[in-house]
Amino acid sequence: MIDFTIGDRSTRIGTSLFVKLDIPNTPLYLSDEDSPRTIDGDVYNNLDSFINISVSKSDLRASRHELTVTVSGIPVTTNTAAFNDEAKGSEITVYRGFTEAGSKTLIEPPSRKFTGIVNNVGFKETWSPPNSTFTVVFHCINRLGLMQGRTAGRRTNDTDMKRFYPNDTSFKRVAQIRNSNFNFGSPNPAPKYGTSY
Numbered sequence: 155m156i157d158f159t160i161g162d163r164s165t166r167i168g169t170s171l172f173v174k175l176d177i178p179n180t181p182l183y184l185s186d187e188d189s190p191r192t193i194d195g196d197v198y199n200n201l202d203s204f205i206n207i208s209v210s211k212s213d214l215r216a217s218r219h220e221l222t223v224t225v226s227g228i229p230v231t232t233n234t235a236a237f238n239d240e241a242k243g244s245e246i247t248v249y250r251g252f253t254e255a256g257s258k259t260l261i262e263p264p265s266r267k268f269t270g271i272v273n274n275v276g277f278k279e280t281w282s283p284p285n286s287t288f289t290v291v292f293h294c295i296n297r298l299g300l301m302q303g304r305t306a307g308r309r310t311n312d313t314d315m316k317r318f319y320p321n322d323t324s325f326k327r328v329a330q331i332r333n334s335n336f337n338f339g340s341p342n343p344a345p346k347y348g349t350s351y
Contacts, residue, residue: 174249205224223294241272249267310328
């Protein structure tokens with residue numbers, strides 16, 4: 155619950171988080187509420203305190219964000235989805251909804267809090283019968299963070315150029331000029347390649 159004070163009035167508002175994991179063939183819809191809720195035709199399973207979502211921050215400009223969704227007391231569907239080979243790389247969206255104090259009615263449709271990709275799936279197990287626990291941890295990153303971690307480009311040589319563009323000859327002289335010293339802007343009286351001024 156969040157307490158708001160406006161003037162001499164005090165209002166209490168409840169919050170709920172909804173996690174949508176688009177894992178192929180086994181999508182997951184999870185919430186931290188104590189009963190199932192249907193939003194846009196999808197039924198979000200209530201995990202109550204068995205789900206934990208790390209704190210996220212909000213910035214006005216695009217920046218790298220990471221989020222962790224931890225699920226314990228696992229339903230069979232969550233377990234199956236976590237072991238799916240395609241869990242890593244699947245899309246995740248976290249929504250936040252606000253409810254009136256003492257009511258389970260949403261004030262308005264939930265707003266998007268985080269959108270990204272599952273970067274890794276981890277498993278934690280504590281074996282101490284009868285209180286053994288098994289936890290699934292979804293490590294998520296937003297798309298900007300994913301792009302910042304990638305290296306783009308290709309080798310600049312004639313062989314690679316021919317592979318992509320068989321008729322292109324623009325890199326034909328790369329091997330010849332590889333160790334050349336180009337003094338741009340000043341004349342070279344005895345150039346190794348090119349012309350003298």
